[in-house]
Amino acid sequence: MDFGLVAQYLLNGIVLGVIYSMVAAGFTLFFGVLNVIKFSHGDVVMAGAFTALAAFAGLELLDAGVGMFAALIITVAGIVAMATLGAVLARMLILPLRNAPPLNTLLITLMFGLALRESVRLFYPNGSNPKPFPQLLPDLSMTFGNLALRLDSVLLIIVGLGAIVGVHLLIQRTRIGLAVRAVAQDPETARIMGINFERVVLLTFALGSGLAALAGITNGLYYSEVNFGMGLLLGVIGFSAAVVGGLGSIYGAIIGGFLFAGLQTIGAVWFAVPAYKDVFAFGCIIVLMAWKPTGLLAERSSERV
């Protein structure tokens, strides 16, 4: 196998890993704050991409639908819309249920995801078909043997990783982040400390959903295509990545994301029938969980007797 080919696999894997990591980071965030799995996350990724697409249609009407500027505008539009949606979801469905068993939140978000998916399919113009996503990033590429190094891929990697690290720093280094983590541990005591519980929850959901939107838009820009079902598998993989990495740790989410992308790439190259790659990846996950029961970056256990 020549160098260019290996480099190409590596590059593909990295972009894929960045997308997975972004989704996983969202899961980790929600889990970290409310101890809930938000199963609608994958569909929020999808809805974010579609919002950006709608924004792009709007820009085109204004004759402004080209280039990096347009990319920026639609990204902001998608993120803002999804952040708002996340906050609304938290307000209407998550907060009122916070005393119910945690799995109920899982179920309710699952159904919310289904509703979101079906709504896009039914109400987005011609939503049941795949949509081309505009090519807004500079279409430059260099070829080294078998490696096609595209500028847009590099840009997406930088933006994606930057966003994840940014969220991580926000959570670990700022006063807001401190509040978020305190709420995660014990909401009532956090309130006693003067933390506005509701605002923190809304903020986290907005943040996670915004990140999801970014993941969706990255996905669109990278593959030049989006469809209403794209969130399904992405959600499951993002969740898997978050858990394998170790829930609650953003770096865990990154590791998990890249691990998953790596496993899939290896699986696709290794097996004669590439469809086995998911069998392979999920099989590895089961083995990994037996080996490291609380994820690769295990949470420091705070449990004592």
Place this chain on the structure above:
Amino acid sequence: MSTLLQIEDVISGYDQADVLTGVSIEVPAQQITCLLGSNGAGKTTLIRAILGLTPARSGRIMFEGVEITHEATHRIVGLGISCIPEGRRVFPGMTVRENLRVGGYTETKRDAVDKRLEEVFETFPRLEERADQLAGTMSGGEQAMLSIGRGLMSAPKLLIVDEPSLGLSPLLVKENFKVIQRVNELGVTVLLVEQNVRQTLAIAHQGYVLSKGRIAAHGDADRLRDDEEVRAAYFGN
């Protein structure tokens, strides 16, 4: 002397049942007011009502002359009330240092928080020793220390303390009362709930005895200490 916290005819409770059936107390500024009473009398419930965690069903709660009966908890706390809750309630997955920082959450200036952190570490050297240990893995008493330290982080006008010496060693219990007294001497008003009646009355200025959701007696600490009836009924020794 001005009244910092005033509670009038508060009724409150959980689900259907009322735990407090019309409680009125006054907490004068700059003093230590203690709240005594047997298990389940409703002391913790009263504190939760003040903080808006178990909202009052009727009655009024005033802080510095402003009504706070129906405010959100974080607003109430933001007015300058700090609470060391019953059962310590440290954040188990955060380190000791982070726990303390959360205690200073209402303070937005980082320098001020750092300075208070130093002070708390001085008061409880064990906390500094274990600054990076996860709070959940600390021993019971260490967690109690942490909870007290956390309550001191926000430089409150009113410090509410619910059974802080639970699980502390005799040495630390004494230490603890000293700390509360010292805090009070620095001008902080204290509302103290304790089972350790003798030591409590030794530092308190005045007190209330709560029984079955009502105020059964109240007066200066000395009077309560000497009141035969109160002693027989609530202190047992």
Place this chain on the structure above:
Amino acid sequence: MSAPTLDVTGLTVRFGGLVALNSFDFALRSEELVGLIGPNGSGKTTFFNALTGIYPPASGRVTLGNDDITGLQPQRIYDAGITRTFQRLRLALSLSVFDNLMIGNHRNLYHGIKGNLFGRKRLRQQVEENVESSRRLLEQFSAPLATRLFDSVFQLPMIDRRRVEVCRALISSPQILLLDEPSAGMTHEETRALMDDLLASRERMPGLAIILIEHEMGVIERVSDRCVVLNYGQKIAEGSYRDVSGDHKVRAAYLGED
């Protein structure tokens, strides 16, 4: 004097770099009540946890009678006749008082699948017997509590929850009972009542030995036959309450007098 029932030699427990229990030697005789005291974080609870198999000891040896029980699984320790309460209550809040007690009585119940699902005669008999014995045991601690046998623990006030925890540890008639600050959060009066009840129960269980962790010195003075004092994971004193409370090391580290 009978031979030690429980014999602990050189027990050490580490958490990372921290030595929570350092080469601890301890012996307990049948029917003895030993008070275990020491400053916060001195390793008392850790000792209980190492003894009951929750934390693996780094080194040391524990024998019960003639059996080596070092590092056994918690359920084996229970089977050997050691039960405990937890410093922070660990009751199943959603279950009834009776259910919680029956969890403690695991050793005396029948767990075969066949009998539990099909031939339920034995089950019925065991249930009926145990309702009676649970009620009797609770009554020794608090008559009103005994009437709430089928309420969920969640509905009980803290003090009753503590009683339930103690009863859960007692109901299987263990040889050794480990109590971790059972009176925390109680008034003097309530503490006194609890201790009286405990001593009364001891009368009815010949051979029961108790280790009691407690910060209330009055209680220790009244009930303990002997005291052991820990500091930074090490034993610093041992003997009668009077001896120990007079020890200047103990006074400095723990009691805070002089």
Place this chain on the structure above:
Amino acid sequence: MTPGKRDFRALIVAAGLAALFVVLFLHLEAQWAIALLALGLVLGLYFAVRAGLLARVQAAASHHPRAAIAINTIAGIAIIAVLREEHFALLMLATVCLFVTVCLGLTIQFGYAGIVNFSGIAFFGIGAYTTAVLTAHSAIPHLLIIIVSGLVSGLIGSLLILPMLRTRGHYAALVTIAFGILFRTFLEVNDTLGGPQGLKVEGMRILGWSLNDNISLGPLGTVSFYASYAMLALFVAAAAFTLIKRLERSWIGLNLDAVRTDETAAASFGIDVPRWKIFAFTAGNCLAGVAGAIYAMMSGYIAPASFNFGDSLLLVSIVLLGGSGSALGVLPAALLVVVLPEKLQIIQEYRLLLFAVLVILILRFRPDGLLPRTMREYLPGWGRK
């Protein structure tokens, strides 16, 4: 009237009303009729709860568990008898009974022992595929095949035991999710078990009598062959229900509860945590396998596309909607989740959307499920002591 008689009357009336509701729900097709029925149900339940009737019926049922199950089984048979000619209604009824069986299995796992299983449909599928293979390639009697399929499900589930024992909560959930996805993809990619096209399955035969034949009653008309399957499924569900109830009301049920609520405390009181986790996981998977086996024979055809991750989530939904750990709650929840989307066929492409919204509303206003679990009652009439 003695309390006993009053109890029986309450039970019979309740079972009769429930049966009437099920019949109408399955039978009615018109939009307005279903809407009216739903409204009637909501109002009826509201007043039943307000007037304490529901509680009385539950108390009566706990006082006479055998009679309650018998009466309800008879009510089930009555439903089948009334619907005897309606193939589709019977198919739905049988499907509901099989889903009830699977979800009772999940209840052992999640409701009692606290093990989340997001691959319920995979174990259902393992039962179905085992049946498909065994009916085609062996002469084992079909009733036995059902049992063997259950066992195979349990056995394959034990592949997951090690990670399941070492992990908890969401981490354990991931293991099952991974298994569910892996199972489906494997079936589809691999051709030995029919690949994506799936397998045909023979109809069931008991002692030479084929369940796939309509039963002619001469002048009284014919009984749909689905009635036989519905009857079989009803009995399996009733048996599973009886077992679960007995399990819950025994020391084993207590052990499982202890494992769920606090593993450390459980272990400290002699409970062998791994043993009971394995027991619960395996028992639940066996039930899923048995249900899958009957489903395969009934529907005559199975393919990987029927065993999606989404279907596992639907099973979990049933358990949660009913009320976690509530065996009784599984019944209305399964009815709702299985039949409602069918009833919504009238709104065609909008039906999944409406279904999702309805479930969200139910959860929003009844967060503990339709019939939350009640206190354990070891013996009949325990609650009246």
Place this chain on the structure above:
Amino acid sequence: SSEKEAVKIAFIGPLTGGVSANGLGGRNSADLAVRLRNADSKYTYELVALDDECKPNIGVQVATKAAADNDIIAGVTHYCSAVAMGTVDVYHRFGLPVIVWGAVLPEITYGNDYKEVHRVNGTMINQNEVAAQFMIEQGYKTWVIIHDTTDYGKGHNRYFSKSLVAQGGQIIGTFGVSADQQDFNAELTKVKQLNPEVIYFGGLAPTGVRLRSQMEKLGINAVFQGTSGIVSDAFIEGLGPLSEGVLAFREGAPLEKLPGGQQFTSKYQSQDYGEPPEAYGAFAFAAADLIIDAIEEVGPDRSAVMQQLNSTRDHESIVGLITFDDRGQNTVAVITRYVIQDGKWVVWDDSEYAQGTRKLPRS
């Protein structure tokens, strides 16, 4: 007479989920047939549309629902092959005559001997024979096959490979991918190294769109040859300009070549359906039309309708002449060759590619 007898016809297809676009297009088309015919017919036809979600278990459920309803005389059923495979037994058992309108797996008609089951569209066998021959004629030599692992993709792989090898083409790689897969970079990187002249794709439009656009990003220069599953506006819409020069093959005569076809297109547009008819809408239309013809002829009776359908010979329809063989399969296997030119599916012979003014890659 104003009071005509009401007669129900079932339509079954995927109305929700991943391939619902096709299901909705099919439903609308069948509905169109009913509406157009109701104007002057002996009976008032009513279409009962049911959603099979493209899942076999749900398919069996709704098939039972339709078949057990005695008011339903016949059905226009199924787009997904796995579903059709599961339901044929149900139709046979209940004696409900049905016409499959989209599923292409040969076994649906040839795997059994059920008189109830018919199919207007061709099987994938016909399609792939023509496809292989055509491509060889164009002078291509090396292929990589990418197919999804559903029965649709796997079947296409099987039949195309067979025909291609028989006619001397060379397959240098075969990749099975899953239908809901989003990322194909790993597979395509391998393909790039193999450097085939043609990439044959067996699968549906959504996957095809992803594959084609990712091919472009990796700079793979090869002809993209698809199957009937991508012949839809969705494919072009999803790809934009990238769709230029994609080839595909579909059973049935090209709509625009038949008088009925043009009428279908214009009538469809005038009805304001929310969704386009998609590739198989015309077949659903033709199937419904055929059923109505039969009922008009012999009355609303299942077995009479079934016999009437079985004897269909050279019946005119918008997809060409229909003749059912003894298995109910339409044997008039007109296969139309399409190429995308300027954002439209164009019949090959009319395209600039055929005239030589445009060139496919590598030709």
